[in-house]
Amino acid sequence: xxxxxxxxxxITVSEGASLELRCNYSYGATPYLFxxxxxxxxxxxxxxxxxxGDTLVQGIKGxxxxxxxxxxxxxxxxxxxxxxxxxxxxxxxxxxxxxRFGAGTRLTVKP
Amino acid sequence: xxxxxQSPTHLIKTRGQxxxxxxxxxxxxxxxxxxxxxxxxxxxxxxxxxxEEENGRGNFPPRFSGLQFPNYSSELNVNALELDDSAxxxxxxxxxxxAYSYxxYFGPGTRLTVT
Numbered sequence: 001x002x003x004x005x006x007x008x009x010x011i012t013v014s015e016g017a018s019l020e021l022r023c024n025y026s027y028g029a030t031p032y033l034f035x036x037x038x039x040x041x042x043x044x045x046x047x048x049x050x051x052x053g054d055t056l057v058q059g060i061k062g063x064x065x066x067x068x069x070x071x072x073x074x075x076x077x078x079x080x081x082x083x084x085x086x087x088x089x090x091x092x093x094x095x096x097x098x099x100r101f102g103a104g105t106r107l108t109v110k111p
Numbered sequence: 112x113x114x115x116x117q118s119p120t121h122l123i124k125t126r127g128q129x130x131x132x133x134x135x136x137x138x139x140x141x142x143x144x145x146x147x148x149x150x151x152x153x154x155x156x157x158x159x160x161x162x163e164e165e166n167g168r169g170n171f172p173p174r175f176s177g178l179q180f181p182n183y184s185s186e187l188n189v190n191a192l193e194l195d196d197s198a199x200x201x202x203x204x205x206x207x208x209x210a211y212s213y214x215x216y217f218g219p220g221t222r223l224t225v226t
Contacts, residue, residue, distance in 0.1 A: 101153030
């Protein structure tokens with residue numbers, strides 16, 4: 001069955017530290033891949049997307065993600081986290097109009 | 112440019128009742144998708160409307176139905192509410208028929224509580 005897995009439910013990092021959020025997908029073919037962020041009481045905001053081509057994708061707010069076909073992964077990274085990055089992060093995949101989200105990773109930023 | 116708006120913000124209903132949730136698309140967007148987000152989970156796709164026609168549906172029963180109007184605003188209707196229908200309902204609009212190939216713009220959601 002097609003699925004998206006985010007192995008980490010909750011991650012805590014110090015402000016200024018680097019961040020990596022993990023995402024794995026299980027699809028028969030390579031889906032389109034997305035990362036969204038959701039702040040409390042807000043809808044989802046698209047950070048970046050991967051359709052094809054360069055496997056390192058740049059997004060908004062200083063985020064980037066790397067697609068690795070061999071590992072079926074699409075991990076999100078940021079070199080230096082800011083307190084305002086504290087939020088819930090969702091990885092999503094779409095193939096043939098079937099859009100699925102992971103369960104999310106909650107990011108806490110320590111001062 | 113106005114973003115995606117949803118109404119109401121919060122809603123409390125009793126099991127067995129019916130509910131209608133509303134969504135106004137971002138200007139120029141002709142595709143609307145609806146998602147259910149249960150507490151602590153990621154959004155689950157309910158269905159999508161493109162130019163007033165249903166254009167895809169997730170694994171939700173027929174008591175979840177929708178409409179899209181000529182101005183591309185949309186409604187989500189849920190009949191015979193169950194306790195498990197309690198969730199945040201998100202609407203997302205996008206400018207193309209193949210919505211998932213392009214950016215989706217999400218509204219803030221409607222929090223539905225079924226008692």
